[in-house]
Amino acid sequence: MSIRILLADDHSVVRQGLRMFLGLDPDLEVVGEARNGVEAVRLAQELAPDVVLMDILMPEMDGLEATRQIRALLPDTEVIALTSVLENEKVFDAIRSGAIGYLLKDTESEELCRAIKAAAAGQVQLSPQAAAQLLRQERSSEPEIEALTPRETEVLRLLAHGLANKEIARDLGIGEKTVKTHVSNILSKMGVLSRTQAALQAVKMGLVSVDES
């Protein structure tokens, strides 16, 4: 009985590549391909695969949310997060979302096959780099960013688009003084010293996209 695999990646090149060389291993069988998170959840329900190889960055619904839903619906299906870049928080996020593994796309094929088999058996698999990052994160005693209130998040979003306090006030229909209070609280909570640092941090966290406006 071979291990049944569902691929979820928005790039057809990656999907075809994975399908090809996973097909070379007689123990592995690719039973479906999804090109976004919504498709991934739907196909996972239909096919009930043993393992899902899930790209984190996808249109429609990202891999993290898809992972959460799949894990909730199909407790016997393991998810391995597969991504091209090693992003700091993403490793944590993936594990938190229920992924049993986190692998980089430049993983060699033998190692990938090994990881899939381990995942199907319920064993945790991480790229050495990802594992190192995870340890580093844990050691560094979590800066523990205090949660921003909805209003503060809104202000930060505008701030991270390069707006001045006066413009933010106009956009939100409130006084400039109020905006300054919010900004002050935001800087304090985020542990940064200037609005510029806050804006960069917001981009880094993915609150705003780099190519927005």
Next chain:
Amino acid sequence: MSIRILLADDHSVVRQGLRMFLGLDPDLEVVGEARNGVEAVRLAQELAPDVVLMDILMPEMDGLEATRQIRALLPDTEVIALTSVLENEKVFDAIRSGAIGYLLKDTESEELCRAIKAAAAGQVQLSPQAAAQLLRQERSSEPEIEALTPRETEVLRLLAHGLANKEIARDLGIGEKTVKTHVSNILSKMGVLSRTQAALQAVKMGLVSVDES
């Protein structure tokens, strides 16, 4: 006589995927793989392939510089830029660097084979999306960002890390007034109104990476 292809991509999954399904076409033959720009240039000299499939984002040396060098050294070798995302300036940059085509990684395999054969014959190939972008760019009459001087670029780099004028001055060993002059000129040249906007723009342009410091 089949078309000889060199792959250049830092992700082994992508390389293996491409190698697999390009191998299915009897007219195409993958003769080498490079995992960064330096390797790509070296292998191109050794192998003199007909076509290089070049990822834009790679460590060591990026695909654009590698393309320039290969085109300079081997005029008969055509380069097709292959990237996962459609980045505004990157399309232009790739063409400027000497690439004959610009394809997205989610291109279907048949179209990819067709594009390679067209490139080998010296015909220009662009993803429909890339072509559209190119036309849009040309229409939009280039905002024409005035070029920054080396010193200004250096200041912008530090500024985009969230440093204050005083810190930049200390780092560069110059006076704070001088930094303010530079910043003022930078804002003017970039057409933005604040250092925060300049920092965001710098990230967008790729001058600094989002996960640096």
Next chain:
DNA sequence: TTGTGGCTCGGACTTTTGGCGGAGAGGGAA
């Protein structure tokens, strides 16, 4: 030689930013 442009500063000035303390209104939880 005579520019020209880049880098460096200065003075003087306005605007923006950010901190600190206080405070009222509203909502929700104990």
Next chain:
DNA sequence: TTCCCTCTCCGCCAAAAGTCCGAGCCACAA
């Protein structure tokens, strides 16, 4: 009801940011 949090705003103030003008130095090109 009594907190506690959020959102709103005030005044006051110091620091940072940014503009405008002028100026010296240096290297490099015409």
